[in-house]
Amino acid sequence: MWPLISVTFLEGVRSRILYGIFLFAIFVVFLSIIFANFFMQDLGKVAVDFNLSAISFAGLLISASLSVNLIAKDLDKRTIYFVLSRPITRVQYVWGKYLGLLTVFLFAYLLLTGISCLVLVYLKSEYVNYFGSFNWLAYLQAVYFDFIKIMVLNSIIIFFGVITTSSFVNLLFTVSTYVVGQSISDVIHFISTGRGQESLAPATAQLITVIKYIVPNFEAFDFKVISAHGMLVSASEFGYFTLYGIVYSVIVLCLAAMIFKKKELL
Template sequence: MLNKVLSLSILTFLEGVRDRAIFGIGLFALAMMSVTLVVLGFFMRELDKVAVDINLSAISLAGLLVTFFLSINLMAKDIDKRTIYCVMSKPFSRAQYVWGKYIGILFIISTAFAVLTFCSSLTIVIAKMQYTNWFKAFSWIEYFKAVYASFLMFVVLNAFIIFFSSITSSSFLTLLFSICTYIAGQTIEEVVIYLKSANGQEAQLSEFIQKMIDILQYILPNLSVFDLKVQASHAIHLPLDYLLAITGYAAIYSGILMIAASLMFSRRELP
């Protein structure tokens, strides 16, 4: 069973990494990182924070572009364009198909992250050599923790894409739902803060409602927990517990989404 899932993952990976879009996205991200070196010249202070912020943003943006333009093509368009017939005519169960696609997409995201992290690290090394004084507080460990957290967000976001692809037959709808999920996931923490406050002070909410809000913010995808740009740019130490907690959150959330996607897709017809 694992062999089959792996063979489909490799197929998905090869199809994805050879897509022209990935080269475009890669070049765009590299250009953004190179711009860091130029942009730093315009700043008078906190150059380390600017460099870290631009590089982490470039990685996130490239990840988003890969997710929205490539991942969606790899499953939703598979169904849209009937390429799925070529896979499903082989002895694959629907669940194996869904998992194979997801793991293949994760291979692509991992590769993209590996390349982008290497390039961004190189940019920061150059910046560090140019402006040594400004990078005294900079911490590589915190930087890589932020990259890892960003990767976890894409693990969850791509599970959403697989889930939406398994319930709709239009790649456009999958794209729309995924963008909405991303926006909702990024803003949910602000909504919670808003709900818990009144006129700038803490709102008087019953304990039950407080608890409901706390639970709901994690049941709905809380993608902002994966955004550690501020911590990385200020070299704020993040405890290992936090990393373990968000890793568990991403794994449980993606696992549930994938099980739901497998169940939905097993019932689905492919006319």
């Protein structure tokens, strides 16, 4: 599996799209220096939020451009024949591609976090009074959970990648899952209130409850606001959300591997 992980890593780091996204994210991170001046009251919080959003957005863009095409390209250009004629099983292929992607994201997140930290160090030294509640650990905590979110999202991309050979359909399904996953807790909150119970048919409410258990709760990994206030989550919460992301990804990848094992590669 290692050869596949390293080849996937090389694919990621040699991709021109990745560099485009990097440049964009770095541009946005540096833009926070200018933008911070517009918000003199909450400058520190805005800067943190701006930097975290840039990293998160870069993660989503890399997923949409690089990850979505990863398996589709192998199937479309028949590179898969070359790979699977080596002693690489289909299960190893799915895991190898996924873990290779994670190494690309790890590289991207480390780089972007490093740059954003430098920007924050500069802003902190320039506007000392506005970073009273700033906490480096809280900042890194938000980046860490964003990485966990990307981990889950990419397992979903791999899952749809083995089902469909079209990267567009994969993107469509992934975006739909992401949107539902981002808003599902709000919807659940709505139907649990009196107004929601009145306006929704019981069948619809039930369907939403089922979806809640299938689609990952992406909002749970959003720690930007907490981080902007310099707050840290408890160790148990930290462990719970980490475990949730890992277990969800493993289940989705096992399903993907099961499907891919049966896939006809004619």
